[in-house]
Amino acid sequence: MKGRSEQELVEEWHGLLARHATVHSALEQELQAEHGLSVSEFEALELLASSDHGKCRGQDLTNVVHLSQSAASRLVARLERGGLVERVMCDLDRRGIFVVITDEGHKRYGDAKPTHRSVLARTLHGED
Amino acid sequence: MKGRSEQELVEEWHGLLARHATVHSALEQELQAEHGLSVSEFEALELLASSDHGKCRGQDLTNVVHLSQSAASRLVARLERGGLVERVMCDLDRRGIFVVITDEGHKRYGDAKPTHRSVLARTLHGED
DNA sequence: GCACATCGAATGCAAGCGCATTTAATTTCT
DNA sequence: AGAAATTAAATGCGCTTGCATTCGATGTGC
Numbered sequence: 001m002k003g004r005s006e007q008e009l010v011e012e013w014h015g016l017l018a019r020h021a022t023v024h025s026a027l028e029q030e031l032q033a034e035h036g037l038s039v040s041e042f043e044a045l046e047l048l049a050s051s052d053h054g055k056c057r058g059q060d061l062t063n064v065v066h067l068s069q070s071a072a073s074r075l076v077a078r079l080e081r082g083g084l085v086e087r088v089m090c091d092l093d094r095r096g097i098f099v100v101i102t103d104e105g106h107k108r109y110g111d112a113k114p115t116h117r118s119v120l121a122r123t124l125h126g127e128d
Numbered sequence: 129m130k131g132r133s134e135q136e137l138v139e140e141w142h143g144l145l146a147r148h149a150t151v152h153s154a155l156e157q158e159l160q161a162e163h164g165l166s167v168s169e170f171e172a173l174e175l176l177a178s179s180d181h182g183k184c185r186g187q188d189l190t191n192v193v194h195l196s197q198s199a200a201s202r203l204v205a206r207l208e209r210g211g212l213v214e215r216v217m218c219d220l221d222r223r224g225i226f227v228v229i230t231d232e233g234h235k236r237y238g239d240a241k242p243t244h245r246s247v248l249a250r251t252l253h254g255e256d
Numbered sequence: 257g258c259a260c261a262t263c264g265a266a267t268g269c270a271a272g273c274g275c276a277t278t279t280a281a282t283t284t285c286t
Numbered sequence: 287a288g289a290a291a292t293t294a295a296a297t298g299c300g301c302t303t304g305c306a307t308t309c310g311a312t313g314t315g316c
Contacts, residue, residue, distance in 0.1 A: 009248045013151065016252075020148040021194035023141065058265065066149035068304050073266055095264040095311045120137045186295065196274050201296055223281045223294040263312070272303075283292070
């Protein structure tokens with residue numbers, strides 16, 4: 001595992017790129033078409049849905065979605081506009097916010113979850 | 129390898145996402161900072177530099193960069209604006225084009241390649 | 257206690273993306 | 287050969303992204 005040749009490194013990277021592109025674009029496609037959710041939106045809902053009290057700090061979300069802080073902030077704004085989450089002030093540190101999933105958000109996540117899993121099962125193992 | 133549980137699938141996907149994000153953003157960062165190239169631009173140059181006569185069809189490029197046809201077209205436009213490639217008419221099929229790497233393009237690719245490899249070596253094996 | 261650095265989040269902005277459409281060239285069908 | 291379908295690439299458009307900056311709140315040093 002250590003002294004990988006340069007060529008092997010590049011091949012591994014290209015494999016990773018291709019794999020990511022395949023799964024990501026299939027997910028994007030189907031989640032959007034069937035549930036009106038982007039991959040990042042789904043990941044955000046998944047984090048929230050499986051968190052205690054369905055809430056988390058803005059930063060936790062940023063870490064999960066692999067997006068910049070600003071993009072994550074706008075992602076929350078979009079979800080809020082769609083009625084899937086709410087932003088609530090954080091009393092202990094009033095710079096921060098809590099993002100809380102709504103009932104509607106839970107429902108959309110629950111609906112989208114089977115689609116998500118099925119796309120993973122289909123695309124994650126090379127049968128494209 | 130067959131009857132993977134749902135949980136395992138999700139973990140595998142999250143791993144892939146994290147891995148991709150780590151390597152891709154490090155690459156983007158360093159290639160941009162040190163050579164003024166995006167990851168896709170580098171991949172395009174790499175394909176061209178290792179092709180016969182340093183040229184290929186627009187479509188071959190589209191396949192390699194994991195971008196939509198329109199995005200790939202604009203990518204070529206950017207590279208051309210930067211003097212790294214040229215578009216030439218294809219005589220046999222005049223709908224198509226050839227994308228040809230320039231001397232300047234070869235140089236930039238050659239300069240960027242060590243950076244690219246070094247980032248891969250550093251980030252591809254989890255030592256992030 | 258007060259100035260100063262730091263932090264969490266929001267926002268202006270330019271750039272890149274995908275989708276849908278367009279344009280022009282080629283293939284297919286009859 | 288001619289009309290219709292298909293293909294390669296380019297472009298208009300709206301949306302998302304990251305970077306840099308801003309704004310308010312929190313923490314730190316003296």
